[in-house]
Amino acid sequence: MSAVLQNLVNQPYKHGFVTEIESDVAPRGLSxxxxxxxxxKKNEPGWLLEFRLKAYQQWLKMEEPKWPNVKYPKIDFQAIxxxxxPKPKQKLSSMDEVDPELLRTFEKLGVPMHERAAxxxxxxxxxxxxxxxxxxxxxxxxxxxxxxxxISEAVQMHPDLVRxxxxxxxxxxxxxxxxxxxxxxxxxxxxxxxxxVKCPMDLSTYFRINTEESGQFxxxxxxxxxxxxVSYLEGCxxxxxxxxxxxxxxxxxxxxxxxxxxxxxxxxWYAGDENGLGGIYNxxxxxxxxxxxxxxxxWTQVETGSAITWKYPSCVLQGENSxxxxxxxxxxxxxxxxxxxxxxxxxxKNTRSTIVSKGISAGHSNNSYRGLVRIxxxxxxxxxxxxxxxxxxxxKCSASTFPYIQVRNQGAKVEHEASTSKIGExxxxxxxxxxxxxxxxxxxxINGFCKDVFQQLPMxxxxxxxxxxxxxxxxxxx
Amino acid sequence: xxxxxVTGGSYLESLLQGQPQLPSSPSAWLNQLxxxxxxxxxxxxxxxxxxxxxxxxxxxxxxxxxxxxxxxxSSLQTADVERFYLEEAATRLVFVDGAYAPQLSTQPDEATxxxxxxxxxxxxxxxxxxxxxxxxxxxxxxxxxxFAALNTAFLQDGALIIAPRNAVAEKPVHLLxxxxxxxxxxxxxxxxxxxxxxxxxxxxxxxxxxxxxxxxNAVTEIALADNAQVNHIRVQRDSTEAFHxxxxxVSTGRASRYRSVSVALGARIxxxxxxxxxxxxxAECAIDGLALITGRQLADTHTCIDHAKPHGISRQSHKCIVxxxxxxxxxxxxxxxxxxxxxxxxxxxxxxxxxxxARVDTKPQLEIFADDVKCAHGATVGQLDNDEVFYLKSxxxxxxxxxxxxxxxxxxxxxxxxxxASLKHRLEQAVLEQTxxx
Numbered sequence: 001m002s003a004v005l006q007n008l009v010n011q012p013y014k015h016g017f018v019t020e021i022e023s024d025v026a027p028r029g030l031s032x033x034x035x036x037x038x039x040x041k042k043n044e045p046g047w048l049l050e051f052r053l054k055a056y057q058q059w060l061k062m063e064e065p066k067w068p069n070v071k072y073p074k075i076d077f078q079a080i081x082x083x084x085x086p087k088p089k090q091k092l093s094s095m096d097e098v099d100p101e102l103l104r105t106f107e108k109l110g111v112p113m114h115e116r117a118a119x120x121x122x123x124x125x126x127x128x129x130x131x132x133x134x135x136x137x138x139x140x141x142x143x144x145x146x147x148x149x150x151i152s153e154a155v156q157m158h159p160d161l162v163r164x165x166x167x168x169x170x171x172x173x174x175x176x177x178x179x180x181x182x183x184x185x186x187x188x189x190x191x192x193x194x195x196x197v198k199c200p201m202d203l204s205t206y207f208r209i210n211t212e213e214s215g216q217f218x219x220x221x222x223x224x225x226x227x228x229x230v231s232y233l234e235g236c237x238x239x240x241x242x243x244x245x246x247x248x249x250x251x252x253x254x255x256x257x258x259x260x261x262x263x264x265x266x267x268x269w270y271a272g273d274e275n276g277l278g279g280i281y282n283x284x285x286x287x288x289x290x291x292x293x294x295x296x297x298x299w300t301q302v303e304t305g306s307a308i309t310w311k312y313p314s315c316v317l318q319g320e321n322s323x324x325x326x327x328x329x330x331x332x333x334x335x336x337x338x339x340x341x342x343x344x345x346x347x348x349k350n351t352r353s354t355i356v357s358k359g360i361s362a363g364h365s366n367n368s369y370r371g372l373v374r375i376x377x378x379x380x381x382x383x384x385x386x387x388x389x390x391x392x393x394x395x396k397c398s399a400s401t402f403p404y405i406q407v408r409n410q411g412a413k414v415e416h417e418a419s420t421s422k423i424g425e426x427x428x429x430x431x432x433x434x435x436x437x438x439x440x441x442x443x444x445x446i447n448g449f450c451k452d453v454f455q456q457l458p459m460x461x462x463x464x465x466x467x468x469x470x471x472x473x474x475x476x477x478x
Numbered sequence: 479x480x481x482x483x484v485t486g487g488s489y490l491e492s493l494l495q496g497q498p499q500l501p502s503s504p505s506a507w508l509n510q511l512x513x514x515x516x517x518x519x520x521x522x523x524x525x526x527x528x529x530x531x532x533x534x535x536x537x538x539x540x541x542x543x544x545x546x547x548x549x550x551x552s553s554l555q556t557a558d559v560e561r562f563y564l565e566e567a568a569t570r571l572v573f574v575d576g577a578y579a580p581q582l583s584t585q586p587d588e589a590t591x592x593x594x595x596x597x598x599x600x601x602x603x604x605x606x607x608x609x610x611x612x613x614x615x616x617x618x619x620x621x622x623x624x625f626a627a628l629n630t631a632f633l634q635d636g637a638l639i640i641a642p643r644n645a646v647a648e649k650p651v652h653l654l655x656x657x658x659x660x661x662x663x664x665x666x667x668x669x670x671x672x673x674x675x676x677x678x679x680x681x682x683x684x685x686x687x688x689x690x691x692x693x694x695n696a697v698t699e700i701a702l703a704d705n706a707q708v709n710h711i712r713v714q715r716d717s718t719e720a721f722h723x724x725x726x727x728v729s730t731g732r733a734s735r736y737r738s739v740s741v742a743l744g745a746r747i748x749x750x751x752x753x754x755x756x757x758x759x760x761a762e763c764a765i766d767g768l769a770l771i772t773g774r775q776l777a778d779t780h781t782c783i784d785h786a787k788p789h790g791i792s793r794q795s796h797k798c799i800v801x802x803x804x805x806x807x808x809x810x811x812x813x814x815x816x817x818x819x820x821x822x823x824x825x826x827x828x829x830x831x832x833x834x835x836a837r838v839d840t841k842p843q844l845e846i847f848a849d850d851v852k853c854a855h856g857a858t859v860g861q862l863d864n865d866e867v868f869y870l871k872s873x874x875x876x877x878x879x880x881x882x883x884x885x886x887x888x889x890x891x892x893x894x895x896x897x898x899a900s901l902k903h904r905l906e907q908a909v910l911e912q913t914x915x916x
Contacts (some may be wrong), residue, residue: 229658392849395816401844407859416857422849
């Protein structure tokens, strides 16, 4: 980091007064200077700046991917401000000021009273002290030697660990949005589980986000050393409103020998109104490297929000006997578009993977499953089972399946199944006979359809996800 | 890179050599069709693996050789090709290197076969222009398909079959395409028009007299009117040095039924595009395929079943048996258009790998825009089940016999669906020979 620039940035305003905005928000647009500014602001070591600049150089040479089955207007990357200093959220003084639509959602989801206030951004110190809860949390984890902090903190506190693993699973030039993220990421989560440690509780960003605003370009890095295990929860069932339209996160997981990482996501970002106006573009790169023998990486996702979802949580099964899993429910309604799926790259011997994907489309939405199962010549004895089912509600929506199966080894066994169905009149009639109205019947049928995936979610998440689905699809049947 | 980097344009230009020498047809519309196709060849490029549709099939070896159309009249006699004849087929059209060979063909006796027309296209063109014009070049689009465009540019002759209204052909019609020359490019063309209520079985058969490198670029168009039934059997037994590229387009009328069995045994690189449009209500199709390849062969099958209207039914089963360092590719797309309600579709892609170097890329694909539909697909890739081998061994079969039997049974499921007994028998023998070679 050049000292000149540092001075320039920290210079007081010449005309005698300080405008906070100028120092806190980078000017719109992306250039090397912006990246240097971000890096300087965050007081980053030189190697990280180099990492960012390398990513930026690659990004410049790349083109936006055209292959996903989604349509959206061109994004102006120069109109985005890539850095704003963390600042406290604007607090509302009482629940009366909260958007009634949001309150109705909480009611439907059955979110506990004290959490509702926290989620809506009301100052809740008296009822629910999130900071103190988070602190207790961190202490407990530190006792067993687990590092769980923001990635900026990790860069300062554990630079060697971050340097060793950052960008090893998702290289800087992996794809357009991953390169962009690598160049400009401002925050995210870092988690390190040392050798032999079983994490005593489910880790969740929920407790972290209440103290710091997470960025538009989030970066997550989770490392489980030999024999370690962890379950990580991302997101939350309550709708999340955000002014940033483009979200391009990168998540990297690394599992060493006998390690086990379980990553669960519930995504319910603003999906736009019923006419398809607004909504978040969620372009995410998630990949796990099952590096060691007998390691295991499991992705579970419930995707209900965002105007556009473009996301393929993947597993690179490198270690012998390593296991990859992907369980997904993707719901689209109104004008939402989702192109999601997974990649299972089998490299090591006797690697196994399971894919269970359930897509539900309603309204005018478009829901695609796109998956890749690749068996490398080295992956003798590899085994894959994939199942992807779609359900269509209404005749204006669409569901597509694009499974790529590439087998280069004779000793592998790959199975893929897909089906498409609807909620039949006869099914609803059956429920009606037993005194269950159509709304509840639909909710029950959908939950049955998604059961295989919900079973993989941690308990509280599963209960909320069940209700969330019913709520998302309310009014689309009958 | 080496000489293989011939740019798309000039390579295609070289392929078009000889096209201007084609005699112009008395039908103005056919001349126009050919001219349009020449324009498209000029505008399009030879696909590379960067094109999604050709991602797994690298046809650059094709561009390394210069293939020229053959216009010499064939001197082959019946004795040379007799072994390919089917005893059930009373009518047969034989094409040698793409040119019609009347001395080897047998056309139907119109009195006995309920008015069935089986003829070479150029002879029948003036007499049946009103029947041909609405179909020829109308189903197999060549706007974005350089090979269909090339074929259409060279469209001069071909096989024509018209099954008149309510005609039921008892015996199959055999279309035999024989390749005899090195570095020859042939552009076989077939047109089958099944008028309403007719029923017919057609065998489209590609064979070679010797192991040569040549290119076959075929286009077949099949139009089924209401209630028509077509049984289409396609056998590709080209030389293992040859390139075989084929486009087949099928359009179905109301309550018509199209059945297809295609078997690919030959060619170094083969690519078969089968597009079936269920263009009217209650149309049905059953599409089965088998690729049996070894050595460094590549067999690529792309099918698309387009459910455009309600109440359509489609069934598809595609199997590949891959040995040696061969590479099988399958891409099966099922499209259910908006309002094509009550569609019932199922598809399976099953692949058997017999060698560590063998390779399979399969992509069953569903695109659904209607809600009241039943669609399912499945894909498997694997080797022979050890339990099954053990079961047979426990009954006294040797390991090799057990494996051969299981491999044979895997392929026989598709061959069993061929309705022409002598052809079925011959293909069964071919599968058996191939499995026993190991």
